[in-house]
Amino acid sequence: MKHVPVPHVSLITVIEIVAILVGAFSGFVEARRKRMDVVGVFTVAFITAFGGGTLRDILLDRRPLFWVLHQEYAILIFILALVAAPLMRTLRQILSERLIVVADAIGLGLFAVAGVSQAQAAHMPLFIASMMGVITGIFGGVLRDIVCNEVPMVFRDGKPYAICAFFGCWMYIGLQYTDVSDDFALWASAACITVLRLVTWKFELHLHYHKN
Numbered sequence: 001m002k003h004v005p006v007p008h009v010s011l012i013t014v015i016e017i018v019a020i021l022v023g024a025f026s027g028f029v030e031a032r033r034k035r036m037d038v039v040g041v042f043t044v045a046f047i048t049a050f051g052g053g054t055l056r057d058i059l060l061d062r063r064p065l066f067w068v069l070h071q072e073y074a075i076l077i078f079i080l081a082l083v084a085a086p087l088m089r090t091l092r093q094i095l096s097e098r099l100i101v102v103a104d105a106i107g108l109g110l111f112a113v114a115g116v117s118q119a120q121a122a123h124m125p126l127f128i129a130s131m132m133g134v135i136t137g138i139f140g141g142v143l144r145d146i147v148c149n150e151v152p153m154v155f156r157d158g159k160p161y162a163i164c165a166f167f168g169c170w171m172y173i174g175l176q177y178t179d180v181s182d183d184f185a186l187w188a189s190a191a192c193i194t195v196l197r198l199v200t201w202k203f204e205l206h207l208h209y210h211k212n
Contacts, residue, residue, distance in 0.1 A: 028041060048144040113168065116130055133165060142154060
């Protein structure tokens with residue numbers, strides 16, 4: 001069996017930062033919908049940005065947690081919350097639903113590939129590694145919806161968020177056994193998840209069956 005290389009740390013860091021920013025943006029929008037104050041905006045953004053990665057680190061027994069190790073991530077969300085809170089009403093008038101969905105899809109892809117790569121670096125079995133990717137990709141949104149007193153979207157609207165992430169994680173695992181570079185495997189898999197998520201949104205694909 002071919003040795004599975006560990007992705008370059010700096011690339012994972014870049015992917016995590018972009019994913020955190022996109023996740024925080026999703027949290028900002030949801031907090032605004034709930035008419036929260038600046039504390040609520042920060043809390044929801046923080047949970048959305050760090051929830052999936054935190055659960056991943058706990059399950060992988062990684063200490064310190066990634067956002068504790070990199071406190072600049074938390075500081076960044078704090079500063080953005082202070083800036084975003086008074087501007088969200090204006091931003092909501094400017095931002096289209098399409099842009100919000102695109103941002104959410106990008107975050108799903110980036111978080112998922114970061115999760116599966118970290119799990120492989122911890123020498124997890126392949127299926128467990130793929131599930132860690134899915135957890136990292138969706139759990140921040142699950143916590144966001146719970147805090148906002150809603151049934152998590154991933155469990156109720158029938159759209160295959162988790163399946164898109166699961167497929168992309170296995171694409172990444174498969175590419176690790178080819179001659180492509182680690183960088184290409186990461187970006188290609190993240191792009192695949194993003195595109196799949198956008199396709200399911202565009203064509204309104206659902207998992208559940210509609211009753212006649």
